Each structure stands twice: as C-alpha cells, then as structure tokens.
Amino acid sequence: xxxxxxxxxxxxxxxxxxxxxxxxxxxxxxxxxxxxxxxxxxxxxxxxxxxxxxxxxxxxxxxxxxxxxxxxxxxxxxxxxxxxxxxxxxxxxxxxxxxxxxxxxxxxxxxxxxxxxxxxxxxxxxxxxxxxxxxxxxxxxxxxxxxxxxxxxxxxxxxxxxxxxxxxxxxxxxxxxxxxxxxxxxxxxxxxxxxxxxxxxxxxxxxxxxxxxxxxxxxxxxxxxxxxxxxxxxxxxxxxxxxxxxxxxxxxxxxxxxxxxxxxxxxxxxxxxxxxxxxxxxxxxxxxxxxxxxxxxxxxxxxxxxxxxxxxxxxxxxxxxxxxxxxxxxxxxxxxxxxxxxxxxxxxxxxxxxxxxxxxxxxxxxxxxxxxxxxxxxxxxxxxxxxxxxxxxxxxxxxxxxxxxxxxxxxxxxxxxxxxxx
Numbered sequence: 001x002x003x004x005x006x007x008x009x010x011x012x013x014x015x016x017x018x019x020x021x022x023x024x025x026x027x028x029x030x031x032x033x034x035x036x037x038x039x040x041x042x043x044x045x046x047x048x049x050x051x052x053x054x055x056x057x058x059x060x061x062x063x064x065x066x067x068x069x070x071x072x073x074x075x076x077x078x079x080x081x082x083x084x085x086x087x088x089x090x091x092x093x094x095x096x097x098x099x100x101x102x103x104x105x106x107x108x109x110x111x112x113x114x115x116x117x118x119x120x121x122x123x124x125x126x127x128x129x130x131x132x133x134x135x136x137x138x139x140x141x142x143x144x145x146x147x148x149x150x151x152x153x154x155x156x157x158x159x160x161x162x163x164x165x166x167x168x169x170x171x172x173x174x175x176x177x178x179x180x181x182x183x184x185x186x187x188x189x190x191x192x193x194x195x196x197x198x199x200x201x202x203x204x205x206x207x208x209x210x211x212x213x214x215x216x217x218x219x220x221x222x223x224x225x226x227x228x229x230x231x232x233x234x235x236x237x238x239x240x241x242x243x244x245x246x247x248x249x250x251x252x253x254x255x256x257x258x259x260x261x262x263x264x265x266x267x268x269x270x271x272x273x274x275x276x277x278x279x280x281x282x283x284x285x286x287x288x289x290x291x292x293x294x295x296x297x298x299x300x301x302x303x304x305x306x307x308x309x310x311x312x313x314x315x316x317x318x319x320x321x322x323x324x325x326x327x328x329x330x331x332x333x334x335x336x337x338x339x340x341x342x343x344x345x346x347x348x349x350x351x352x353x354x355x356x357x358x359x360x361x362x363x364x365x366x367x368x369x370x371x372x373x374x375x376x377x378x379x380x381x382x383x384x385x386x387x388x389x390x391x392x393x394x395x396x397x398x399x400x401x402x403x404x405x406x407x408x409x410x411x412x413x414x415x416x417x418x419x420x421x422x
Contacts, residue, residue, distance in 0.1 A: 008081055011088045017051070018089055022096025027384075030097045033234040034387055038226060040181075041100060041234070042188065049105040049135040083274070083339035087281040091332075094285030098391050101282060102235035103137075106130055108178055109399075110138025112275050113195040113211055117253040126213055129190055136190035139182040140211075141173035141240055142197045148401075151197070152206045152418075156242065158198040160249070160256070167212060167247040169198055169220075172239070177398065179238030180223050183216050192216045196242065201258045208258050213251040220245035231391035276352040276399055277338035280359035283395035284335060287328045287363040290370040290388045295321060297374055297383075320369055327362040334358050350412040353405040360396030360405075367392040 025044050033041060093101035107114070107130050114126050130136050147153035156171025173179075173196065182192040194214050201208035214221060225239035249256070295305065298317070305321050306314065314322075334355040341348035367389040371378035378385040396402045411421050 008084070010081065011085050014055075014085055014089050015092050017055075018092040018096075021048070021051075022092055026093070026096030026100050030100070030384060030387070031381070033097065033100060037228060037233040038180075038236055039234065040103065044100060045103060045105055045135045046188075049133075052105065053131060080343045083277070083342040084336070087278055087335055087339045090278050091281040091285040091288070091335075094282035095289045096285075097234070098282050098286050099232040099234035101285075102177065102232055103181070105135035105137065107136075107138040109140035109275060110182060110193060110195045113140050114138075114213065114253065116274060117211060118213075122213070122250075122253065126193060129192075132190050134188065134190035137178050137182040137192045138194065139176050139178045139192075139238075140195045140197075141176045141179065143175045144172060145174060152209070154197055154199060154209065155202075156196065156198040157202065158200050158210065158212060158247075158252075160200070161246070164246070165249045167249065167252065169196060169212060169214070169242050169245045169247060171196075171198060171242050173242070174239045175227070175398070176238045176240055178236060179240050180226060180236040183214075183221065183238075183240065184223055185217055194221075194240065195253070196240075200256070204258045210256075211253040212247050213253065214242075214245060214247055218245055218247070230393065231387075232394050272399060273347075273349050273352045274342055276356040276405070277335050277342065277348075279395065279399045280331065280335045280338070280355040283359035283363035283392070284328060284332050286388050286392050286395070287324075287331070287359075287366040290367045290385060290392075291321075291324050291328055293383070293385060293388075294324075294370045294373055297377065317373060320373060324366045324369055327366055331355070331358045331362045350409060353400070353408040353412075356400060357402055357405045357409065360402050363392040363395050 021044075025041075025047065029041060029044075033039060090101060093104065102108075107127065111127055111130065114123055118126070126138075130138075142151055142154070144154055144156065146155065154171075156169065156173065158167045158169045160166075161168055176182075176194070179194060181189060183194050185191075193216060195211050196214055197209060197211050199208045200210050220243050222241050222243075223238050224241045227237040227239075229237060298305075298321070303317065305318050307322070309318075311319055334351070338348050338351040338355040341351055367385070370385050371389050374383070374385060377383060380386065400408070407421065410416070411418065414421065
C-alpha cells in the first residue's frame with residue numbers, strides 16, 4: 001500500500017468548515033482568551049458541540065464516524081481515514097487558536113484511553129455520552145510529581161475491596177489537561193470522566209499498571225489546583241487528589257489480574273501511539289499560523305520572497321522564511337505518515353514519536369524566528385506572534401517530552417529495550 005497525497009473529499013469539507021470557525025470564532029477572541037486565563041468561551045464550545053453532532057462525529061473526537069458506512073461487497077474495502085481527517089481538523093483549529101482547540105468538547109485523551117484499552121462494553125458505555133446535547137469532556141490522569149515522563153514510576157495505588165467489589169484509589173495527579181471541566185459538575189456541560197492510571201500491585205512494576213474510569217463527582221476525588229501557564233491559557237490544567245475514591249470493579253480498563261507482562265503499560269503506550277501524531281498536528285497548525293502572519297506582515301511592508309534563487313543571492317529574511325516553510329512542510333509530512341499508518345492498523349510507535357519530536361522542534365523554532373524577524377512588532381502584544389511563541393513550547397512537553405520521544409525513537413531504531421537504553 002502507498003500513501004496518497006491527494007486530499008480526500010471528507011478532509012477538504014472538514015477543513016473548509018473549520019477554516020470558517022478559526023477565522024470567525026477563534027482568531028477574533030484569541031487575545032481576550034489569552035488575557036483571561038481559564039475563562040470559557042461558551043459560544044465556541046456550544047457551537048462545536050452542535051457542529052460535531054451534525055457531522056456525525058465519532059465518540060470523543062472531531063473525526064466523523066465511519067462505522068455507519070455500508071461498503072459495497074463487490075468493491076475492495078477502503079481503509080479508514082479517520083485519523084487523517086482528525087489530524088487535518090486539529091491542525092486547522094490550532095491555526096485558529098491552540099488553547100481554544102484544547103477545550104473543544106469531546107473525550108480527548110480520556111476517550112482515547114478507553115478506545116485503546118477498554119472492552120467493547122466499556123467503549124459503548126463511556127464513549128456514547130460524547131454524542132449528547134450538552135458539551136462533555138474527559139481527561140487522562142497519568143503524571144505525578146515523581147512520575148512525569150517515567151510513567152512506570154507512578155505511585156497512585158488501587159486496592160480491590162473484596163467485600164464491596166470496588167477499587168479504592170489513593171494518590172495525587174498533576175498537569176491534567178481539561179481535568180477541571182472533565183470532573184467538576186458544570187450545569188452547561190454533560191457528565192464527563194477522568195481516566196486515572198494506578199498500580200494494582202507495586203511489586204509488579206509495569207505489569208501492575210492499570211487505568212480506571214472515574215465518573216465526574218465521585219466522592220474522594222477533588223480538583224485541588226489550576227495551573228497558571230505561559231501558553232494555551234484558555235485550557236485548564238489541573239491537579240487532582242484521590243483519597244480513598246471508590247470505583248466500580250468494572251471500571252478498570254484491562255485485566256484485573258497481574259501477570260508477568262506489560263499489558264497495562266502497553267495500553268498507555270497504545271494511547272500515545274494514536275494521539276502523539278495528533279499533538280504534532282496541533283504544533284504544525286501553530287507554526288503555520290506564525291509563518292503565514294510573518295509573510296503577510298512582510299508583504300505589507302513591501303518585502304517579497306524571491307523563490308528559485310541560489311541561497312547566496314537571497315536576503316537573510318528570504319532564507320529565514322524559506323527555511324521556516326521547509327520546516328513546517330516536512331513536519332506535516334511526518335504527521336501524515338504516522339496517521340496514515342494508524343488508519344491502516346500498522347504499528348506506528350516509531351513514526352508517532354518521530355512526528356511528535358519533529359513538530360515540537362519546528363514549532364518552537366518557527367515561532368521564535370517569526371518574533372525575531374518582526375522585531376518590536378513580533379514582541380508586541382498588538383499582534384499574535386508573541387502569543388504563538390508562548391503557545392508553541394507545550395508541543396514539545398505534553399504527551400511525552402521531546403527527550404522521552406527521542407529515547408523511544410532510539411530504542412525502536414537500535415532495537416533496545418527501555419531497561420537497556422534510558
């Protein structure tokens with residue numbers, strides 16, 4: 001099978017719709033949302049919830065569901081393009097405002113964890129709520145103060161109460177994206193959930209790692225803090241405390257018994273293999289926004305980019321802009337390869353991490369160079385270049401830092417295990 005670069009019709013349609021959303025609902029309030037951290041743009045949230053239902057979005061994502069399509073038995077079965085559609089959608093929304101994209105209704109990482117590690121019954125139970133009338137959110141709680149990128153060091157503990165057949169979970173989670181909207185009851189929102197990673201047997205290491213779906217409002221769980229951040233300020237990033245929280249037995253994702261395997265840990269990694277290229281797509285969207293704005297501002301000042309000349313005959317600005325374009329386009333190609341592999345059910349751990357590394361690298365460089373080229377104008381809050389510079393760095397940090405993803409790439413290329421190459 002080969003990768004086709006002709007844009008599928010569903011992608012074109014989705015990009016046209018979301019370009020309108022980005023132009024008319026995101027960019028006009030981008031600065032206001034940045035200045036008022038944690039404020040919720042209810043108009044955008046409600047519109048996107050309605051729009052997603054209208055286009056038949058699959059549970060927990062913007063991508064249209066392909067399960068309802070009836071295939072002609074006389075024609076070859078076409079592979080899914082759900083991840084390719086979603087990557088294009090997230091790139092466009094992030095071009096509009098990446099912080100606002102992060103509060104788009106849906107399951108996010110929480111739903112991705114259920115999709116990757118849950119049973120069919122669990123998927124039906126927990127993911128169906130994202131198709132309701134009210135905007136609904138979910139979040140994944142993995143990071144702890146001593147367990148950032150090293151997820152095997154998680155200390156949160158889940159103990160089975162044999163009498164009540166409930167899991168009793170205790171621990172602290174930090175840096176939970178959308179944690180507040182997913183767990184606290186908002187009258188405007190539907191009932192969400194958080195997916196908490198915990199150990200059912202600390203002596204088993206990664207083999208004892210499991211994830212648990214915890215419904216919004218569960219006693220013993222509390223949002224203790226909201227972070228004030230450099231970028232993506234409209235998105236809430238929460239700390240969550242669990243103190244003897246009781247969770248139904250059936251809410252565990254994966255086997256409740258410990259075997260000498262890393263099944264639980266692989267469930268987490270499968271989630272990241274699916275979502276890291278999508279995070280990379282958001283970084284490409286921010287980089288493209290900065291690049292296009294610089295070219296527009298230069299054109300307004302009478303500066304044109306002369307393509308086709310030898311580099312030594314170009315101005316410094318021309319070389320910088322062309323280098324920025326190369327970075328953006330190469331990062332996007334890596335995203336396309338990773339999501340194409342995901343759609344075709346091909347293992348993509350290497351390509352997933354490579355796309356995340358590349359995007360995190362180029363979005364930081366492109367937005368920084370955009371500020372440098374425009375000088376005082378780039379540094380001024382009158383324009384969005386400085387905001388995109390601040391928004392950019394998170395791409396290199398969440399869902400696996402650049403350093404960790406480089407380790408993943410090295411292990412895949414060289415054939416080393418995590419224990420052999422750290």
